[in-house]
Amino acid sequence: MTPADTASTNGLPRESAIQATDSQRAIALLKDNIAKVLLGHDDAIDRLLCCLLARGHVLIEDVPGVGKTVLATSVARSLDCTFSRMQLTPDTLPGDVLGVSVYDKNSGDFIYKQGPIFANIVLADEINRTPPRTQSALLEAMAEGTVSEGGRGYALPRPFLLLATQNPYEFDGTYPLPENQLDRFLMRMSIGYPQPADEARVLSLRPGTRALGELRPVLSAVQLVALQDAVDNVHASPAVVQYIVQIANASRKHEALVHGISPRGSLALAQASRARALMQGRAFITPEDVLAVLEPVCSHRIIARGAVPGSNATVTALREIVGSVPTPA
16 A cells, blocks of 8 residues: 555545546445435435535425435445434524533633534534524534634544535525525535335335335445545546536526626536536546536526525526537537
């Protein structure tokens, strides 16, 4: 093993077990393991894995009972990683999420007690039910990858994925996330209702109670970090880069939008496209990769004029933009 293989990466040693040629097999193994529990939702699993590989966080907007918690738990159990769940409420304080310093009378010092944010996979249930102060603390940790307490910084573990959920149809007693905080999520997605045949399988197999308890890890945290590093090496040709730039620029000029895709949105679109390419077994991005992730990556980063909650105005605008921008060969 070379020094590069054993070099520390945020506390984790590098591992040469997963090479570029093995990436697709490892990702398929992870997807198949999750699909044992979340039946009939391959698209939702693909999008979540895309966020995981791209080191992004995901906001799941959906009605109760469609499997948001099951999806998060199955991802955590498929990886040899730590997992924590936070049920956010109006009285949740930043210290309940990040941790607090506690005075130790024996040593006479303050000892930092880490909060539930210090896990590899974190589920933040009903993020829009907790007040803005707690939302900001949570999203700052997501953006910076660190938590500050008592004048010291504490790095969050790697890998780190936050899955936040919210009900898009119930607004009483909630604190909607502002646009600048929504922008911290790589993707906004929904799971949706299963097809009748898949729902029948759920009723028969009850995977949320049986298969979930039997789920075992198929990848280590170190192997996942190696896959994330492989995403960074996926090539984006000048033509594809210009394609992303043209889409972003067209969104900023679209008459139906108040503001379009920001440069941070362009970066997110490129990184998600790289992750999707790796999932497809390629070391380069194609225009199809960009189009496949465009809506979940960008629909929550743009604002439509006069749009009402629950409308598809931003998705409609994105589709019009795609139709107006020439696709590179």
